[in-house]
Amino acid sequence: MKYFIITLFVLLCNFVKAQENRFYDDAFLTIDNMLTNKQAYSFKTAVLSVEEAYYQGKLDTAEVSRKIEFMANFAKKIIENRDLTYEEKDKATVSKYAAIFSVICQETPIIMNNDTLQYKAFSYDFNDVFGHKDLSNLFVSKLVNTQKGNCNSLPYLYKILAEEIGADASLALAPNHIYIKHNIKSIGWYNTELTSGIFPQDAWLMASGFIHLDAIQNGVYMKALTDRESLALCLVDLANAYNRSFPENDGSFALKCAMRALQIHPFLVTALILQAETHKQQYQKLANDPKGKDLISLLNKEYNYIHKIGYRNMPEGMYLEWLVSLRTERKRYEDLRLKQ
Known part of the structure; x- marks a missing residue:
């Protein structure tokens, strides 16, 4: 009887774990199906699938989508009621960019009946x-x-x-950072920085001191990601969420996400770091196991490669100082072409 109870308990634990893992498996499949064109591409669906997995299916995605729809409709209203002083052929597209920027970064008056309300802009949470x-x-x-x-959620929402x-x-x-890049006819490429609500020059990004020339040449940093590469970024987010949910896991799910992401973007540094850090954790668990020699050799190759393509670790404290510098030295780094 005692053996039966123990067996039943083990089976129950395995069932619960399988149910918990199911949300992550479903999210991986959703993103992978987009990458293989088995499912229509949607960055919103990919992002929310990761968050829903972390919340184990308890996220009210319908409510989140409703709020996003409200903001999208608000942006459309801004486009309808505002005429930009921009006369290039891509004016309609630029108007959309400007409207989204207003929704996220600018307080905007809303006229409802005879009352004027102030739409509150998003703020950076330190x-x-x-x-x-x-x-x-x-x-x-x-x-x-x-x-x-x-700098994660704001550009994702944009x-x-x-x-x-x-x-x-x-x-x-950029190091520890995500931002938006656009290409328009009047000036070419420009940057949109949502954490401070301005359009910084590339000089601000370089001012961090942690963007090596090799990183730019290899597309590690400052590269405009394609939609598929953005989905690869979501796979890394999914692995990080899984590791947070199950800190004692064997690393297999994280490696699956990292390898799939690297198939899409071989220089995606967050995926390369995820892969190396997972192998490092696996090595630490092997102790004196002979297999550890092979793993330490692989680890050295992975870390050397990450350094070779231009990645440099940016301390978190320095990152925050760099981020604040955009506000304190706005005149120095702002792309004045966008004021036109």
Whole structure:
């Protein structure tokens, strides 16, 4: 009888674990299906599938989508009622970019009946900016519920809104950072920085001191990511969420996500680091196992490669100082061409 109870308990634990893992498996399949064209591409769906997996299916995605739809409709209203002083052939597209920027970064008056209300802009949340205490601080769902976000959730929301109103938006990476890149006829490429609400020159990005020339040449940093490469970024987010949910896992799910992401973007540094760090954790668990020699050899190759392509680690404290510098030295780094 005692053996039966123990067996039943083990089976029950395995069943619960399988149910918990199912949400992550489903999210991986959703993103992978988009990458193989078995499912229609949607950055919003990819992002929310990651967040729903972390919340184990308890995220109210319908409510999050409703709030996103409201913002998208608001952006459309801004486009209808505002005429930009921009006369190039891509004016309609630029108007969409400007409207999304207004929704996220600018207080905007809304006339309802005879009353004028002020739409509140999103703000940067300096509390737990890396999600160390609570991973959900990086989530779009948290952003739309609190109107406070960071360099992960704000550019993600921007890209989602762009797709909701029929525009393209490219994510781009810098050390510990994500921002938006656009290409328009009047000036070519320019940067949109949502954490401070301005358009910084590339000089600001280079000013961090942690962007090596090799990293730019290899597309590690400052590259406009394609939609597929943005999905690869979501796979890394999914692996990080899984590791947070199951800290004692064997690393197989994280490696699956990392390898799939690297198939899409071989120089995606977050995926390369995820892969190396997972192998490092596996090595630490092997202790004196002979297999550890092979793993340490692989680890050395992976870390050497990450350094070779231009990655340099940026301390978190220096990152925050660099981020603040955009506000304190705005005149120095702002792209004045956008004031036109």
